[in-house]
Amino acid sequence: MSVLTTETFPLADGLFLRINDDRLAIEAGVPNDFIGQVTPTTAELLRWWFQEDYRTIRQANFHSGQRDAILAIVYAHEVLGTTSVLDLYEKVAPEALLGDGILGEVSAERHGHPKYAAKMATGTGKTWVLNALLIWQHLNNRANPADERFSSNFLIVAPGLIVYDRLLDSFQGKLVNGNREFATSDIYAQRELFVPPTYEKSLFAFLQSSVVTKKEIGSKVTGGGMVAITNWHLLTGAEDPDFVDEEEDDVEAPGADIDAAEAINSFFPLTPGTASGNSLDVLDRRYLRGGPLQSLIDLPDLVVFNDEAHHIHSLKKGEEQTEVEWQKxxxxxxxxxxxxxxxFDFSATPYNETGTGAKKGKKYFPHIVTDFPLFAAMQQGLVKALTLDKRKEVATLPLDFSVDRDENNVIIGLSEGQRTMIRAGLKKLQILERSFEETDPSKHPKLLIMTEDTKVSPFVIEFLMECGLSEDDVLQVDSGRKADLGLKEWEPVREKLFxxxxxxxxxxxxxxxxxREGFDVNNICVIVPLRSSQSGILLEQTIGRGLRLMWRGDEAIEDQKRETRELIRAHKEPNSFFDVLFIVEHPAFEAFYKELLDGGYAVVVDGDSDSTSPTGDIEVVPLRDGWPEYDFEIPIVLRDAEDELKSPSIDPLTLPVSKFPLADLLPTIGSGERFSSNDLQTGTQYGDYRVDGGVMTATGYNDxxxxxxTRITEAIGRTFVATQQQYNSMSKYPIMQTHKAIIAGWIDRYIRKRLFGQVFDPFEDENWRVLLVGDVSAEIAGTFSTALVEAQESLQVSDAVVETRSTSEVTSIKVRASTAVEVTKCIFPKLRVAxxxxxxxxxxxxxxxxxSKVEALIKIDEYAHLFLRRPYLKADGMPAQYSPDFLVRTENAIYIVETKxxxxxxxxxxxRKKRAALAWVDQINELAPDLRSERDWYYVLLGEETVKSWRDKGARASELLAQARIAHTESAAQPTMF
Known part of the structure; x- marks a missing residue:
């Protein structure tokens, strides 16, 4: 199985195409070019790891993402003999060097050695890939020390103490009575996977004698190589911070300038006037600080593994490239x-964030050679299924998700939005506890609440106590908490945490x-993010804290999990919540997941489809030979006229009564806030639940x-203008804005006296909530928007200006080869169909x-033929753009066709779209014949049954168009304001 993503990773795509066929051969155990070009040691390892004969005799195996990462790196380094990042581009993806800034980036000194990045989702076993590559390097170096592609000197760099401890567990074993037992190490525990039996004895002897902790680098003598494990602070000269002491700036700005005082201390160990700074222990430690670094410089060869490598790479500040200190x-x-x-760099988020706001983007590392994204892991069941718990926007108002502050910007408490989110998280936790207790009482789901500031945590704790939790039920983990307790009292808290x-x-x-990284517990099942950060890296790290599987190895549970994924894909209610991670709604996260989904984050291909191109079956279709014969010329009527507008006048008591009876609406609103779960892969909505105590104040109706x-007045102002310049000009005289108070009064009177055909008191029993039901609000907005538009009397004072545009301005379109339709009477030889x-x-x-009566046709591309879009007001009163489906030309007519x-x-x-199109057609037909291709224009709305019926009876398409055409508007044309 291989994963094809929509992100552009030239090296990963190029290597995938080169090794895919050989990968299948390796699994089948048949001869192939890959095996034939590597050393005998490597060939033996690849067969042991991936050949189906060996995989079937053991329980643990590498999954597809781990396999593809190992194969890509081994091929790039050993088969291609890569000497630098530039060298790898020239061999695998030379065309990518023509991209903006790529050549300059990969030619930089920091990329002047073999360098590979593995992009792997959190929880998908990056450490196992690291272990395999270390074994591959060591065994090859042992077999042929003169081969400069391999080394037995390793430096494994962690981002903090938690990952550092995890790596020590992996290589030395877990602590038992103060000593590490090698038998509990990952490599030994999974020896049936990692190493063929013939190499076990020598490999384990090497690991037991050659692992060096960060305190021993530069001082411990090993024979035959070393495995040095440290966190990155050692290489910067900084004191080791505990992971909970790192403030947010340490995360989001690893390229920040070093503090001047810290820089001086790094050069001058003696600090005048500082007693502790002059102690012998401190002076010795500072003097020997260069020892570890110098010892690593003096080594003849070295392999560096950067775990969670998003902490290390260069950031762009203005036009200047800077590097984080330990990368130097x-x-x-x-x-x-x-x-x-x-x-070797490993990260789920191997990118730096660039820009802000709408221009915010991701700059991925240029040396990514393999990609195993989150969706692939979710689809294969390697991590929890991801679900966003969204508050239903029925009978609710938008909530504020930031803390409440006073006029001095001092935090004074949680906002109502934050309280609602916490209640929802607790409710979901209760649901999971009941669900799991029946199956396995040893499993204890947990809720993680992340606050935006240390000063917020006490307010959260206080609110949890108000909700009925005890002190034992809540664990506060942040730097402020540690400072309050002191180091001795903090250790039991930390032990409890892990x-x-x-x-x-x-x-x-x-x-x-x-x-962050390293907090790899399995039972985080609900996350409530109260943080306001918009950082993509932080968002991805947040979900990473809960992705690790809670249930493993139990076949009955595995069957349930498989069934859960199948049910969700089928948009059905799952029958269990095993290994599902719920994230309670937060605006930043919702946008993040939308981007993830809309971008088509990953597509999984298996079986005979493994040879599929990384770009799928997308085909670029250019203009056909002789295309002018089939081109369309469209007259665009520009109205740059100035209008004189009169004040609106509406009698609310004459407006239409709602089609929604009040008696039917009242039972739907209930009380409190409603939440439901939404699966992030399929959009399946399930598991409704209600949280009491939401926003239910008397000010709600006025709000x-x-x-x-505001919604109505702004919508009207933006609807009937063609350009931003016209809107800016119109905004100088905001007719609607100046009458906003009057309009609000009309709406209030309409709601109280007319909306439901009876007197309505919005304050009685919180009845105003019925107005927040989506259809009711849309109906009110649509009613008033239409009335206000029709109430405007405009006086045209300038003539129309006509501009002619052609469909051939779009010189190529992208289609899927498997679904495209071949045509003969179009400027393109193929047209896209969904x-x-x-x-x-x-x-x-x-x-x-x-x-034969049809001379030309084209399917309008709504994203390319922007000049064919028509503005209109939707039924809910909001502005929108309408793009018809087709243009069809016959001898006497041009049809604008919509199929539904x-x-x-x-x-x-x-x-409403039809009315907008009819007004457009009427406008065109008023022009001189030479400006409209000497033909009359018509709008046609065709239903599916009508099309099929006429076609099945042998009629022509042109006959149906002529019969179904709408020559003029059925009612008064929708008036324009400007």
Whole structure:
């Protein structure tokens, strides 16, 4: 199985194409070029790791993401003999060097040695890949020390103490009575996977004698190589911080300038006037600080593994490239070694964030050679399924997710939005506790609440106590907490934190931090993010804290989990919540997941489809030969006229009564806030639950009036203008804005006296909540928007200006080869049709194309043919743009065609689109014949059943168009304001 992503990783794509066929051969155990070009030691390892004969005789195996990472790196380094990042680009993806800034980036000194980055989702076993690559390097170096591609000197760099301790566990074993037992190390425990039996004895002897802790680097003597493990602070000269002491700035700005005082201390160990700074212990430690770095520089060869490598790379500040301090140390270590220095980077988020706001983006590391994204891991069941618990926007108002502050910006408490989120998290936790207790009482789901500031944590703790939790149920973990307790009292808290999987209490962990890399407990099942940060790296790290599987090895549970994934994909209610991670709604996270979903984060391909191109079956279709014969010229009527507008006048008591009876609405609102779960892969919505104590204040109705008035007035102002310049000009005289108070009064009177055909008191029993039901609000907005538009009398004072545009301005389109329709009477030889629900469009194109009366046709590309979009007001009063489906030309007419499912013909928005199109057609037909291709223009709205019926009876498409055409508007044309 291989994963193809929409992100552009030239090296990963190029290597995948080169090794895919050989990978299948390795698994099958048949001869192939890959095995034939590596050393005998490597060939033996690859067969042991991936050949199906060996995989079937053991329980643990590498999954597809781990396998692809190992193969890509081994191929790039050993088969291609890569000497630098630039060298690898020239061999695998030379065309990518033509991209913006790529050549300059990969030619930099810091990329002047073999360097590979593995992008792997959190919880998918990066450490196992690291172990395998270390074994591959060591065994090859032992077999042939003269081969400069391999080394037995290793430096493994962790981002903090938690990952550092985890790596020591992996290589030395876990602490038992103060000593590390090698038998509990990852490599020994999984020896059936990692190493063939013939190499076990020598490898284990090497690891037991050669692992060096950070305190021993530069002082411990080993024979035959070393495995040095440290956290990155050692290479910067900084004191080792505990992971909970790292403030947010340490996370988000690793390239920040070093403090001047710290810089002086790094050069001058003696600090005048500082007693502790002059102690012998401190002076000795500072003097010997250069020892570890110098010892690494003096090594003849070295392989560096950077775990969680997003902490290390260069950031862009303005036009200046800066490097984090410990990456400079790595460059100093690499400089004398040339290609005998090799760097492997592992990260789920191997990118730096660039820009802010709408221009915010990601700059990925240029040396990514393999990609195993989150969606692939989710689809294979390697991590928890991801679900966003969203508050239902029924009978609710938008909530504030930031803390409440006074006029001096001092935090005074939690906002109502934050309280609602916490209540929802607790409710979901209770649901999971009941669910799991029946199956396995030893499993204890946990809730993680992440606050935006250390000063917020006490307010969260206080609120949890108000909700009925005890002190034992809640564990506060942040730097402020440690300072309050002191080091001695903090250790039991820390021990409890990392043993929460096996404890009933605490149930809730509160932290100002992400409990970032290394906090790899399994039982985090609900996350409530109260942080306001918009950092993509922080968001991805947040979900990483809860992704690790809670349930492993139990076949009955595995069957349930597989069934859960299948049910969710089928948009059905799952029958269990095993290994599902719930994140309670937060605006920053919702946007993050939308980007993840809309971008098509990953596609999984297996079986015979493994040879699929990384770009799928996307094909670029250019203009066909002789395309002018099939081109369309569209007259665009520009109205740069100045309008004189009169004040609006509306009698609310004459407006239409709601089609929603009040008696039917009242039972739906209930009380409190409603939440439901939404699966992030499929969008399946399930598991509704209600949280009491939401926003239920008397000010709610007034807030509603303000919001809906603003919505209506701004919508009208933006609807009927073609350009931003026109809107800016119009905004100088905001007619609607100046009458905003009057309009709010009309809306209030309409709601109280007319909306439901009876007197309505919004304050009685919180009845105003019915106005927040989506359809009711949309109806009110639509009613008033239409009335206000029609109330405007405008006086045209200038003539129209006509501009002619052509469909051939779009010189190429992208289609999927498997679903595209071949045509003869179009400027393009193929037209795009949706893979799903595209049957009617395909039918119409094929039918019209064979009609001899049809001279030309084209399917309008709504993203390319922007000049064919028409503005209109939706039924909810909001502005929108409408793009018809087709243009069809016959001898005497040009048809603007919209095809719809029969059930959608009567939809209110479809009717509004039709009115906008009819007004456009009328406008065109008023022009001189030479400005409209000497033809009359018509709008045609075709239902699916009508098209199929006429086609099946042998009629022509042109006959249906002529019969179904709408020559003029059925009612008064929708007036324009400007």
């Amino acid at each position: 140390s790595l460059s100093a270590i690499a400089e004398p070694k040339g290609r005998r220095f090799v760097q 043993d929460i999987d096996h404890r009933v209490a605490p149930k809730v962990i509160v932290s100002v931090l992400m409990l 509603y009036l303000s919001r809906i008035t 893979a799903r629900s595209g049957g009617l469009e395909r039918l119409f194109i094929e039918w019209a194309d064979i009609d 499912a029969q059930s959608a013909i009567s939809d209110e928005n479809v009717k």
